[in-house]
Amino acid sequence: MRKRQSGLTLASGLLAVFLLHGCGGGGSSNSSNTTNTGTPRAPEPPPTEEPGNPEPPAPAALTRYSVANGCYRLASGDQFIQADPDSQRYGFTGNAADATGFYFKPTALGAYLLLSAYHRDPGERGSKQLLGISDPAGQFLDDSGHFVGELSYLVAGLGDTLNLVLDPVAPLGGLLRELGENLGGLGGKLGDMNVQPTLAMVNNASDLAVWNLRPAGDHQFALASAVTGLLLTRGDNDLTLTSPGLENDSTRFALQATEGCDSYPEAELNARVADDGPAIYLKEVDRFSNVPGLDDDDVFGFVDTHSHVSAYEFIGGRVNYGDPFNKFGVDHALYDCKVNHGPEGLTGLVEQVTSNPGPHETQGWPTYNYWPRHDSLQHHQSYYRWLERAHLAGLKILVNHLVHNEILCQINPQKQNDCDTMAAIELQAERMHQMQDYIDAQSGGPGQGWFRIVTDPAQARQVIADGGMAVILGVEASKALNCGEFLDAPECNREQIVERLDRLYAMDVRSLFPVHKFDNAFGGHLPDLSSGIGIGPVLYGGNLLETGHLVEFEQCPDALQDDGSGLPLTDQLAPFGLIDQLLFQLDYVGDRFPATPQELADLDPRRGTDHLCNTRGLTDLGVFLINELMKRGMLIETDHISRKAASQILAITGAHDYPVINSHGGWGGTEALRDQVAAQGGVSASFASTRDNWVDALIRDGQRPRSSDLKVGPFGGAGYASDVNGIASLAGNPGTPDQEDSLYPFTSVDGRVVFDKQRTGDHQFSLYEGRGVAHYGLYPDQIADMMIHSDRSQQQIDEAVNQLFTSAEAYLRMWERVGAAVR
Structure with missing residues (x-):
């Protein structure tokens, strides 16, 4: 990351990855791209173009990481590798001008695809020319390009392997011995199968086209096949x-920077960043520079308090389609959902009943004619480049909750992952660390990426100072720590709680929901009393299946009564929707749930009553868990837990001046409970919304009562919850296509970033095409739309924006107060 100075020693990080958002009132002093009323107009572009592939460094500065996304020719002595598209093979030329330039696309730290040409083919992944090993008989790769063949077969079949007979086991070491076979015998077997893998030009990314780059002395490198080691x-x-046992001058290559490479396909940022980069601190932004009470080092930016980037692996791993990253690129991460949802998406049950019922187009890359969209709940919406675009708009803290529900996983017929809660959470934590490494690889090496998992507020502040985005890992699971209960008998003990909590802590988890959706060994859950698609009744059935008993209701105490601004309350069972009907029609469910929807309705303990609160509060184990969380300085999430249990948590933590979190709106219970969370120094955030509704929510959350030491100047700070990929809709937008010109292009609040419509593949995403916030990269657009299209007064709009862009600082102060309480 490059460094810059501004009062304190600051760092503004990676060319492509910073701050801030859409159109704002009063830009920075070096920009006149926004008016002082908060209304954006088409700006003069800042001098720096969209972050892309930097000029490759001089050869002496090259490392195995710094060549990422650069264009190089490969020289061996006085010879240069040259691609021959006619023969689909590679040879050599003595003329540097005729040498092939390779685009080095990282698949992991120090590992690359070498692309010599790319031609986009509508409706397909495109035609690539990659240096790799052919797989003519389809014996070695699955449909995703991952190696599944027998390694010894592949090595034996490489007809152009040089001198292999002189050193038959060195390439594979003990693996060949373990197989108990020799290359000669395997060669005969492969001959019978007519498989002749060879070094060649391959047309799609796969493990057979991945090369590990190794320093080989004198500014040279060796390239080893990631699969064979050759x-x-x-x-x-x-x-x-x-x-590799025969390494010599012929296996060493110099990488020489060149021009003219085709770039590897990738989602675009469509953002132009000024030379001084997006703002990091409030003092760098005109609208905040003269506000009394703001400190010089108060962070400028916002927090997403509740997201599920890792949910592509939850409840079995095949509910959501798409990945936040893929080593083979965007055209593999977001290609075609039929692999999970079947032809025309007909087996994607959630999609069928929540968005557009009936068949839908499954094709993603490059057309994206149907998905993603704000209400398409089974398609991934948080690809890493979309997150990066939001980071450029001011997203400084992202809280990613590793999420799971064991019962829903068990009744899900489409799964590939373990349903055990701890195993599912550990897998998702591993994926988030892999995502961090992948982004590091794109950015020039370990620690160089903008996506940084943090474990304490001081580390978060340093990441932000260096221009990065602080990522906090949390857990939202119905059977937290595998601590369910059945007929009131807990399925864990104190020793197991401590051991499992320590395991989570070692995985960098710093936030936890004690309860989610179902009653468990720690306490009762907050029932879903809403109507809509009727998910409440399904969850009642799930609670019965998980615990052996129905939810038990009682009249809410006066202090816990809802004032009408939280979740809607009803006095009868919410109506069954299509999703319930589908579930009951499935044989694998029919023998565990009541046989019909009516039978389940007959079991509703609230029928004909006004009993609305779960009778269950914290158990003894629940109290023990809260104290163990406080010992470790972990963030405690009070959403989804019964109102009685939430009040008990606030009493326990309040006695220690220990703040807690209500991270996504009405799931925190009543407005009185949310106010108490804020008054005790915690964070209360609402779902991201649109226009007037969002202005109102930001002002309400920012003005909740709280101690003065937690306020950022005159602002309380109000972040938002995206709940992205949590089987929850992102915000829609009431705009129409004729409003596009009033928004695009728009300038960030700090005046340093200019955004245009985001393009992924062949699709330009606009708020106004009927999809709303179709993916995470459109939050900058949504903020800008709120600022120019809300009917609220300019004073209210400015207040909402100020609350939003002080929310990252407010979150950090809350976290710091947690640390102070522990000490």
């Missing part, structure tokens, strides 16, 4: 492979 080698007449 080294790329200059032979007598062509490019070939050899054993």
Whole structure:
């Protein structure tokens, strides 16, 4: 990351990855792109173009990481690798001008795809020319390009492997011995199968096209096949492979920067960033520079208090389609949902009943004619480049909750992952660390990426100072720590709670929901009393299946009565929707749920009453858990827990001056409970919304009562919850296509970033095409739309924006207060 100075020593990080948002009142002093009323107009572009591939460094500065997304020719002595599209093979030329330039696309730290050409083919992943190993008989790869063949077969079948007979086991070491086979015998078997893998030009990314780059002295590198370990080698007449045990001058290549490479396909940022980068601190933004009470080092930006970037692996791993990253690129991460949802999406049950019932187009890359969209609940909406675009708009803190529901996983017929809660959470934590490494690889090496998992507020502040986005890992699981209960008998003990909590802590988890959706060994849950698609009755059935008993209701105490601004209350069972009917029609459910929807309705304990509160509060184990969380300085989430239990948590933590969190709106219970969370120094955030509703929510949350030491100047700070990929809709937008010109392009609040419509593949995403916030990268657009299209007064709009852009600082102060309470 590059550094810059501004009062304190600051760092503004990575060319492509910073701050801030859409159109704002009063830009920075070096920009006249926004008016002082908060109304954006088409700006003069800042001088720096969209972050892309930087000029490759001089050869002496190259490392195995710094070549990421650069264009290089490969030289061996006085010879250069040259691609021959006619033969689909690679040879050599002595003329540098005729050498092939390779685009080095990282798949992981120090590992690359070498792209010599790319041609987009509408409706397909595109035609690539990659240096790799062919798989003519389809024996070695699955449909996603991952290696599944037997390694010894592949090595034996490489007909152009040089000198392999001289060193038969060095390429694979003990693996060949473990297989108990020899290469000669395997070669005969492969001959019978007519499989002839060879070093060649391959047309799609796969493990067979991944090369590990290794320093080989004197500014040279060796390239080893990620699958076989064999080294790329200059032979007598062509490019070939050899054993790593025979490394010599022919296996060493110099990388020379060149021009003219085709870029590897990727989602675009469609953002132009000024030379001084997006703002990091409030003092750098005109609208905040003269506000009394603001400190010089108060962070400028907002927090998403509740997201599920890792939910592509939850409840079995095949409910949501798409990945936040994929080592083979966006055209693999977001390609075609039929692999999970079947032809025309007909097996995607959630999609069928929550968005557009009936068939839908499954094709993603490059057309995206149907998905993603704000209410398409089974398609991934938080691809890493979309997150990066929001980061450029001021997203400084992202709280990602590892999420799971064991019962829903068990009744889900489409799954590939373990349903055990701890196993599911550990898998998602591993994926988030892999995502961090992947973004590091795109950014020039370990620690260089903008996506940084943090474990304490001081670390978060340093990441933000360096221009990055602080990512906090939390857990939202119905059977937290595998601590369910059945007929009131807990399924864990104190020793197991401590051991599992320590495991989560070691995985960098710092936030936890004690309860979610179902009653468990820690306490009762907050029932879903809403109507709509009727998910409440399904959850009642799930609670019965999980615990052996129905939810038990009682009249809410006066202090816990809802004032009408939280979840809607009803005095009868919410009506069954299509999703319930579908579930009851499935044989694998029919023998566990009551046989019909009516039978389940007959079991509703609230029928004909006004009993609305779960009778269950915290259990003894629940009290023990809260105290263990406080010992570790972990953030305690009070959403989804019964009102009685939430009040008990506030009493326990309040006695220690220990703040807690209501991270996504009405799931925190009543407005009185949310006010108490804020008054005790905690954070209360609402779902991201649109226009007038969002203005109102930001002002309400920012003005909740709280102690003066937690306020940021005159502002309380109000973030938002996206709940992205949590089987929850993102915000829609009432705008129409004729409003596009009133928004695009728009300038960030700090005046340093200019955004245009986001493009992924062939699709330009606009708020006004009927999809709303179709993916995470449109939050900058949504903020800008709120600022120019809300019917609220300019004073209210400015107040809402100020609350939003002080929310990251407010969250950090809350977290710091947690640490102070522990000490």
